[in-house]
Amino acid sequence: MNDIRPHEVMIPLAEPDDARLFFIGRIHTPFTERKDCPRQGSHDGPDCRIEIFEPWVPALKGIDDYDFVEVLYWLDKARRDLVVQNPNHTDKPYGTFALRSPVRPNPIGTSRVKLVSAIGPNLIVRGLDCLDGTPLVDLKPDRCEFTPKAPPK
Numbered sequence: 001m002n003d004i005r006p007h008e009v010m011i012p013l014a015e016p017d018d019a020r021l022f023f024i025g026r027i028h029t030p031f032t033e034r035k036d037c038p039r040q041g042s043h044d045g046p047d048c049r050i051e052i053f054e055p056w057v058p059a060l061k062g063i064d065d066y067d068f069v070e071v072l073y074w075l076d077k078a079r080r081d082l083v084v085q086n087p088n089h090t091d092k093p094y095g096t097f098a099l100r101s102p103v104r105p106n107p108i109g110t111s112r113v114k115l116v117s118a119i120g121p122n123l124i125v126r127g128l129d130c131l132d133g134t135p136l137v138d139l140k141p142d143r144c145e146f147t148p149k150a151p152p153k
């Protein structure tokens, strides 16, 4: 799992300090292994459930005014020590910041998802590409829709 491919560059990594993030919820997807995850989610993909933990549930107020939501999540199974990568789908190496690979110093993934429904602490969405159980870092209304369609209830 920590092998490197030709042309990849690995760096020695200090012990990361993730303690300053709140994981505000958990993402439930049908994808139990990385090979089952799409490389990027699709709005035609399966329904996934974003579960918000207390005490953050009141922070969902008004989210159902939006059709699309940006989801930020912590790709917790990703290695973090490659600065140059040799992805399977390319024929040359790329720097980590030139890729959307989960392998990065701070493995934050983002997806713009379609909001299907919001019921209590759960959002049903389409467009995710992460493993079942992936920790949730943040939710934001889609930046193209920053004006709510109706005043928040």
Ligand code: SAM
Binding pocket: 034, 035, 037, 038, 039, 040, 041, 074, 075, 076, 077, 078, 100, 101, 102, 108, 109, 110, 111, 129, 130, 131, 134
């Ligand atoms: N859509 C996000 C983005 O662009 O920032 C993530 C893209 S990344 C290419 C998606 C891939 O990350 C999946 O295909 C899977 O291989 C991997 N992945 C998904 N969940 C993960 C997790 N919890 N830990 C590590 N890798 C994960």
